[in-house]
Amino acid sequence: MAATPRPRRSVLYMPGSNPRALAKARTLAADGLILDLEDAVAPDAKEEARRLVVAALAEGGYGGRELLLRVNGLATPWGQADLVAAATAGADAVLIPKVESADMVRQVEAALVAAGAPDSLALWCMIETPRGVLRVAEIAEASPRLAGLVMGTSDLAKDLHCAHTPDRQPLVTALGLTLLAARANGLAALDGVHLDLDDELGFEAACRQGRDFGFDGKTLIHPKTIAAANRVFAPSSLELDWSRRIIAAHAEAQAAGRGVVVVDGRLVEQLHVDNARRLVDLAARIGELDAAQAEAGR
Numbered sequence: 001m002a003a004t005p006r007p008r009r010s011v012l013y014m015p016g017s018n019p020r021a022l023a024k025a026r027t028l029a030a031d032g033l034i035l036d037l038e039d040a041v042a043p044d045a046k047e048e049a050r051r052l053v054v055a056a057l058a059e060g061g062y063g064g065r066e067l068l069l070r071v072n073g074l075a076t077p078w079g080q081a082d083l084v085a086a087a088t089a090g091a092d093a094v095l096i097p098k099v100e101s102a103d104m105v106r107q108v109e110a111a112l113v114a115a116g117a118p119d120s121l122a123l124w125c126m127i128e129t130p131r132g133v134l135r136v137a138e139i140a141e142a143s144p145r146l147a148g149l150v151m152g153t154s155d156l157a158k159d160l161h162c163a164h165t166p167d168r169q170p171l172v173t174a175l176g177l178t179l180l181a182a183r184a185n186g187l188a189a190l191d192g193v194h195l196d197l198d199d200e201l202g203f204e205a206a207c208r209q210g211r212d213f214g215f216d217g218k219t220l221i222h223p224k225t226i227a228a229a230n231r232v233f234a235p236s237s238l239e240l241d242w243s244r245r246i247i248a249a250h251a252e253a254q255a256a257g258r259g260v261v262v263v264d265g266r267l268v269e270q271l272h273v274d275n276a277r278r279l280v281d282l283a284a285r286i287g288e289l290d291a292a293q294a295e296a297g298r
């Protein structure tokens with residue numbers, strides 16, 4: 001069976017040019033952090049942001065949080081220097097913005113390798129342009145270093161000329177294609193940001209929609225949204241209770257020579273047990289991460 005993925009319920013962007021945010025992130029309950037050199041950073045602050053991010057990573061203190069460093073695109077004036085810095089900065093992954101082809105991924109990978117990136121450095125891709133969405137299947141299999149895809153729903157909505165409606169209907173095709181490409185290649189998939197920071201109910205509804213689509217978690221822009229994302233994207237106690245019951249019932253049935261069993265009137269087969277195990281394992285990983293963060297915060 002595939003290894004249980006790490007929790008990625010909440011992944012917070014922070015502008016690389018904001019030292020306060022880079023420091024505060026060490027104390028936040030986010031599963032992952034995106035140290036951003038791209039759109040959150042003004043052009044005249046790019047060099048300083050790169051220096052701050054490299055220094056923050058060198059200082060460490062981010063515990064078990066997954067660390068993604070979002071670079072500027074290779075075609076921009078900052079892309080090449082970002083990749084040279086990112087190669088050995090100590091992040092878990094480099095997040096490439098506005099990916100539109102497998103070739104673009106391989107160019108970034110070549111630049112990172114030339115700059116001394118270790119084999120362990122993963123690549124993540126932002127899917128946030130119409131061309132990127134149309135080519136997401138080829139992008140998702142561009143490199144063995146690829147670990148995940150991130151929806152960039154703000155850029156995408158801009159390019160599509162679509163509205164940010166509460167039900168996100170205009171984005172459903174892109175969300176579905178990205179999720180399909182991720183799952184077909186064993187990659188993680190993160191949903192896009194919710195821009196209205198005062199819209200708690202809308203944020204939770206968007207989290208539930210993303211979870212129901214199959215996304216592993218949501219990308220966030222403010223710490224106050226972390227708790228809700230962590231809650232919505234974690235398996236619920238009802239799901240865990242059901243999962244444990246069907247794992248036990250199916251094991252009993254198998255011991256008696258049967259491949260299926262009915263629990264509370266519902267047919268349970270091996271595929272349901274596989275999914276139940278995934279949820280139970282994910283809950284265990286969340287428990288470990290939460291405990292480690294609580295320990296570090298003491």
Ligand SMILES: CC(C)(COP(=O)(O)OP(=O)(O)OC[C@H]1O[C@@H](n2cnc3c(N)ncnc32)[C@H](O)[C@@H]1OP(=O)(O)O)[C@@H](O)C(=O)NCCC(=O)NCCSC(=O)C[C@H](O)C(=O)O
Nearest residue numbers: 013014015020021024025039040152153154155221222223
């Ligand atoms: C939106 C913000 C500019 C608001 O910042 P601020 O006014 O400082 O908010 P608060 O006063 O409410 O902050 C309270 C404390 O929390 C810290 N804080 C705030 N935001 C973050 C953060 N993102 N990470 C870490 N810490 C944060 C503040 O420093 C305060 O701390 P303290 O001083 O101790 O009280 C700000 O939230 C922000 O800049 N958010 C990130 C914006 C961003 O990164 N945007 C780009 C990514 S989104 C994107 O590009 C998606 C994609 O590409 C697409 O196309 O869809």
Ligand SMILES: [Mg+2]
Nearest residue numbers: 039128152155
């Ligand atoms: Mg974007």
